[in-house]
Amino acid sequence: MPGDHAAVTALKRSDLARLTGCNLETIRYYESVGLMPDPPRTASGHRRYGPAHVERLNFVMRARDLGFTMEEIRGLLSMVDRGSHTCAEVERRGRHHLDVVRAKIRDLQQIETVLAGTIARCTGSDTPDCPLLEVLSEGHRDPMAGEITAK
Numbered sequence: 553m554p555g556d557h558a559a560v561t562a563l564k565r566s567d568l569a570r571l572t573g574c575n576l577e578t579i580r581y582y583e584s585v586g587l588m589p590d591p592p593r594t595a596s597g598h599r600r601y602g603p604a605h606v607e608r609l610n611f612v613m614r615a616r617d618l619g620f621t622m623e624e625i626r627g628l629l630s631m632v633d634r635g636s637h638t639c640a641e642v643e644r645r646g647r648h649h650l651d652v653v654r655a656k657i658r659d660l661q662q663i664e665t666v667l668a669g670t671i672a673r674c675t676g677s678d679t680p681d682c683p684l685l686e687v688l689s690e691g692h693r694d695p696m697a698g699e700i701t702a703k
Contacts, residue, residue, distance in 0.1 A: 574613055
């Protein structure tokens with residue numbers, strides 16, 4: 553196992569990308585926006601990543617997979633970096649994000665209902681009349697109800 557650890561402590565950016573499944577450009581972006589710490593450099597100036605970089609990049613990628621915004625991730629990482637976070641603080645942030653996700657799901661369900669109902673009215677014929685195009689042209693968003701409706 554020591555050989556494995558030695559290999560992980562001297563990763564090039566391409567190795568980090570391969571090991572985590574993250575795109576090279578994405579790693580560069582995360583570094584430029586401060587989500588990834590600057591890695592140490594060799595005497596010749598080459599970046600070298602270690603286990604902490606792998607762990608942090610995996611954290612960021614998993615948070616993105618779960619739909620956290622960059623600012624939310626930055627906030628979570630800040631808490632981790634401070635080392636003074638509590639589970640209650642993290643839970644509050646997680647519950648807020650869950651509320652946002654549930655609101656998006658409700659919006660998507662409303663969109664699905666409108667699309668499914670409209671497409672069901674389509675005849676599939678060779679005429680130019682199409683219920684879907686009518687809804688797209690005449691539909692509107694009711695700002696009070698927050699739903700998409702057809703006129």
